[in-house]
Amino acid sequence: MAESTKKQxxxxxxxxxxxxxxxxxxxxxxxxxxxxxxxxxxxWAFQTRTMKTMFGQEGGxxxxxxxxxxxxxxxxxxxxxxxxxxxxxxGPWPDEEWKGWWGPNxxxxxxxxxxxxxxxxxxxxxxxxxxxxxxDGIESALQQAFAAAEGKDVRLGGGxxxxxxxxxxxxxxxxxxxxxxxxxxxxxxxxDGTDNLARDYDCVETVGSETVxxxxxxxxxxx
Amino acid sequence: MAESTKKQxxxxxxxxxxxxxxxxxxxxxxxxxxxxxxxxxxxWAFQTRTMKTMFGQEGGxxxxxxxxxxxxxxxxxxxxxxxxxxxxxxGPWPDEEWKGWWGPNxxxxxxxxxxxxxxxxxxxxxxxxxxxxxxDGIESALQQAFAAAEGKDVRLGGGxxxxxxxxxxxxxxxxxxxxxxxxxxxxxxxxDGTDNLARDYDCVETVGSETVxxxxxxxxxxx
Numbered sequence: 001m002a003e004s005t006k007k008q009x010x011x012x013x014x015x016x017x018x019x020x021x022x023x024x025x026x027x028x029x030x031x032x033x034x035x036x037x038x039x040x041x042x043x044w045a046f047q048t049r050t051m052k053t054m055f056g057q058e059g060g061x062x063x064x065x066x067x068x069x070x071x072x073x074x075x076x077x078x079x080x081x082x083x084x085x086x087x088x089x090x091g092p093w094p095d096e097e098w099k100g101w102w103g104p105n106x107x108x109x110x111x112x113x114x115x116x117x118x119x120x121x122x123x124x125x126x127x128x129x130x131x132x133x134x135x136d137g138i139e140s141a142l143q144q145a146f147a148a149a150e151g152k153d154v155r156l157g158g159g160x161x162x163x164x165x166x167x168x169x170x171x172x173x174x175x176x177x178x179x180x181x182x183x184x185x186x187x188x189x190x191x192d193g194t195d196n197l198a199r200d201y202d203c204v205e206t207v208g209s210e211t212v213x214x215x216x217x218x219x220x221x222x223x
Numbered sequence: 224m225a226e227s228t229k230k231q232x233x234x235x236x237x238x239x240x241x242x243x244x245x246x247x248x249x250x251x252x253x254x255x256x257x258x259x260x261x262x263x264x265x266x267w268a269f270q271t272r273t274m275k276t277m278f279g280q281e282g283g284x285x286x287x288x289x290x291x292x293x294x295x296x297x298x299x300x301x302x303x304x305x306x307x308x309x310x311x312x313x314g315p316w317p318d319e320e321w322k323g324w325w326g327p328n329x330x331x332x333x334x335x336x337x338x339x340x341x342x343x344x345x346x347x348x349x350x351x352x353x354x355x356x357x358x359d360g361i362e363s364a365l366q367q368a369f370a371a372a373e374g375k376d377v378r379l380g381g382g383x384x385x386x387x388x389x390x391x392x393x394x395x396x397x398x399x400x401x402x403x404x405x406x407x408x409x410x411x412x413x414x415d416g417t418d419n420l421a422r423d424y425d426c427v428e429t430v431g432s433e434t435v436x437x438x439x440x441x442x443x444x445x446x
Contacts, residue, residue: 019426019438020414021244179402181429181438185421191243198260198408203242206404208431215242215404
């Protein structure tokens with residue numbers, strides 16, 4: 001693919017939104033990483049073979065949704081996450097106990113840079129994932145992630161607050177959004193104060209599946 | 224259809240949203256009823272035979288988009304509009320000159336109740352449309368519209384501010400939304416402070432066309 005010869009990109013992939021524009025519901029907790037009732041916006045993903053395989057299960061759909069989900073991991077050399085995406089703990093880390101939502105072998109298999117206000121030692125996990133905690137801002141996290149990705153792209157996983165910060169700063173090259181028909185009522189918005197969006201991004205692909213609409217946005221090339 | 228035997232309904236039909244959640248862009252004016260660049264979210268409609276016929280043109284698509292648009296006029300006996308949807312004039316009416324965006328023969332062909340803070344005499348137009356100006360609130364407008372509709376449904380045309388008020392009050396029975404892949408960056412949001420949405424409405428239909436996704440929401444029946 002011609003795209004792989006380009007410079008390293010910062011990409012968002014498989015980022016699901018409710019019909020009313022939220023990427024998670026209010027009330028995130030240990031039991032509810034997507035907030036109260038928020039997990040419904042990921043239902044499309046749980047049906048897919050790619051997701052089922054990640055959870056060690058058989059079967060799953062192999063159509064449009066699965067294809068987009070699988071492609072989301074293509075050519076990714078490092079990841080960036082917001083602190084709330086890493087866990088429900090707020091404020092300074094009380095201890096080293098919390099190691100992410102994903103168990104001993106997280107699905108990243110590459111360096112993950114967690115943007116946080118609170119320093120913590122790097123946390124190596126099974127399967128090639130190491131969590132690094134970055135306390136000096138989003139540009140530093142991106143710089144470190146690009147370096148760690150060794151020429152590959154960097155995937156920005158969320159949450160909405162962090163994606164929004166990178167969006168406003170014009171640092172995201174491509175977003176794959178998953179527009180669901182679920183209603184959350186309240187929660188975290190991806191699009192809020194992102195006035196630059198219409199000016200800086202083009203919709204380059206729209207594909208409907210049976211359950212959701214996949215939309216790809218790409219940063220507009222300056223001539 | 225069984226639905227026509229039910230009580231009168233307040234419905235929203237063909238209400239388009241940008242990918243980032245806006246139903247019009249900032250900067251509404253005489254030249255730009257949808258704000259600066261906002262008309263792009265209606266592109267899907269301008270392609271259709273129904274819309275072209277309304278503008279006295281030949282041809283147009285006859286697929287999913289056209290079908291939804293045409294059905295939007297089914298069984299409608301009266302309409303409700305917000306004041307900004309009726310025109311760009313703000314504050315008290317300076318004179319009787321402004322008669323809506325739609326020329327001498329507006330596409331309503333039935334009574335239209337314009338919710339406004341500023342009284343004005345009823346304005347009869349060609350083709351059966353009469354604009355009535357309601358100054359005592361959304362419930363009064365609905366009551367008057369139901370009475371005028373003579374058993375048929377009432378269509379709430381917009382803008383977003385007015386639809387949102389009716390949504391929050393739980394007065395809308397059904398919404399047909401048109402989710403586009405256009406970016407506006409800023410403007411008027413339909414979903415803002417509509418926390419009751421997840422509790423009060425179900426998504427009852429989702430149909431993708433080549434250009435947009437049609438979503439129908441219906442008020443949940445209380446058991």
